[in-house]
Amino acid sequence: MTLPTPIVLDCDPGHDDAMAILLAAAHPAIELLGITTVSGNGSLEKVTYNAQRICALANITVPIARGANDPMAGKASAAPTIHGATALDGAELPEPTFKLSPLSAVELIADLVRNCDRKVTLIPTGPLTNIAMFLQAHPELHDRIEHISFMGGSTERGNWTPYAEFNIWADPEAADIVLRSGLPLIMSGLNITHQALATSEVLDRISKLDTKLAHTIVDLLKFFADTYRDVFGMPDPPVHDPVALAIIIDITVAKLVSAPVSVELTGELTRGATVVDLHGTTGQKANVDVAMELDVEKFWNMLIDAIAALGA
Numbered sequence: 001m002t003l004p005t006p007i008v009l010d011c012d013p014g015h016d017d018a019m020a021i022l023l024a025a026a027h028p029a030i031e032l033l034g035i036t037t038v039s040g041n042g043s044l045e046k047v048t049y050n051a052q053r054i055c056a057l058a059n060i061t062v063p064i065a066r067g068a069n070d071p072m073a074g075k076a077s078a079a080p081t082i083h084g085a086t087a088l089d090g091a092e093l094p095e096p097t098f099k100l101s102p103l104s105a106v107e108l109i110a111d112l113v114r115n116c117d118r119k120v121t122l123i124p125t126g127p128l129t130n131i132a133m134f135l136q137a138h139p140e141l142h143d144r145i146e147h148i149s150f151m152g153g154s155t156e157r158g159n160w161t162p163y164a165e166f167n168i169w170a171d172p173e174a175a176d177i178v179l180r181s182g183l184p185l186i187m188s189g190l191n192i193t194h195q196a197l198a199t200s201e202v203l204d205r206i207s208k209l210d211t212k213l214a215h216t217i218v219d220l221l222k223f224f225a226d227t228y229r230d231v232f233g234m235p236d237p238p239v240h241d242p243v244a245l246a247i248i249i250d251i252t253v254a255k256l257v258s259a260p261v262s263v264e265l266t267g268e269l270t271r272g273a274t275v276v277d278l279h280g281t282t283g284q285k286a287n288v289d290v291a292m293e294l295d296v297e298k299f300w301n302m303l304i305d306a307i308a309a310l311g312a
């Protein structure tokens with residue numbers, strides 16, 4: 001029997017981060033060791049509270065630790081135009097049912113990685129601050145990391161500035177540390193996550209599960225759909241973050257291409273843009289497996305089965 005893949009989910013919930021938490025907790029191929037939070041979609045306080053409330057909603061009990069308040073350089077910003085004032089608007093959520101870990105995110109990740117009997121995969125779905133700080137603080141644990149599969153960047157244009165995607169834009173210095181780490185990296189950028197659309201058919205399928213959890217998710221995704229329609233004119237919202245985890249669950253859910261990826265740190269107009277060399281023009285060595293094409297049906301089956309498995 002294949003053992004489940006042990007992961008730590010580092011997130012900034014966020015509607016799509018919430019979906020990644022549910023998938024991580026429910027999928028039999030995954031052992032969710034812990035959740036760490038980072039300021040991104042909202043302040044650290046808000047996103048941590050949201051992670052706790054999602055866990056309460058779905059009866060998930062794993063350690064949750066608070067991470068970075070601010071990026072490595074400069075000050076945190078938020079995305080209320082997309083996720084609302086609470087960073088997770090759209091539904092009533094229960095209050096947290098257990099206390100946060102007394103450890104910082106970096107120390108919880110270190111602790112979980114050190115004590116796991118297998119190599120651990122990190123799934124960052126927010127700015128990469130905690131992950132970069134962990135890599136800097138614990139070089140002795142680098143060889144205990146199986147993969148870092150992150151949502152961020154794009155092979156194309158951005159969503160927060162014309163060329164930068166939000167998570168990478170929010171902490172480009174951290175992204176640079178991760179991209180230069182030499183560890184096995186998988187990037188799910190906008191070019192693939194914009195294929196993971198929560199269409200009305202998807203919402204109907206979730207609704208039909210007819211659990212409190214399913215109805216809450218539909219309410220959250222409807223809020224997300226409204227903001228995506230208002231801000232980007234997209235008819236359906238892309239549920240970005242679970243893509244990074246779905247690839248770890250089943251590698252065949254996406255087509256991956258190895259390529260050199262770097263991040264623009266100094267560009268006056270392009271700070272935070274990922275530069276993905278798909279045609280080998282830079283002559284650099286490939287450092288990332290870049291996710292290109294999503295098996296949309298497989299992806300949604302995975303997510304909907306996970307929501308069904310959680311019951312609640």
Ligand code: BDR
Pocket residue numbers: 014015016017041079082125126151159165166167240241
């Ligand atoms: C990313 O930014 C956030 O708003 C989402 O949660 C996702 O991680 C998409 O650019």
Ligand code: CA
Pocket residue numbers: 011012013014016017040041125126241
């Ligand atoms: Ca996120």
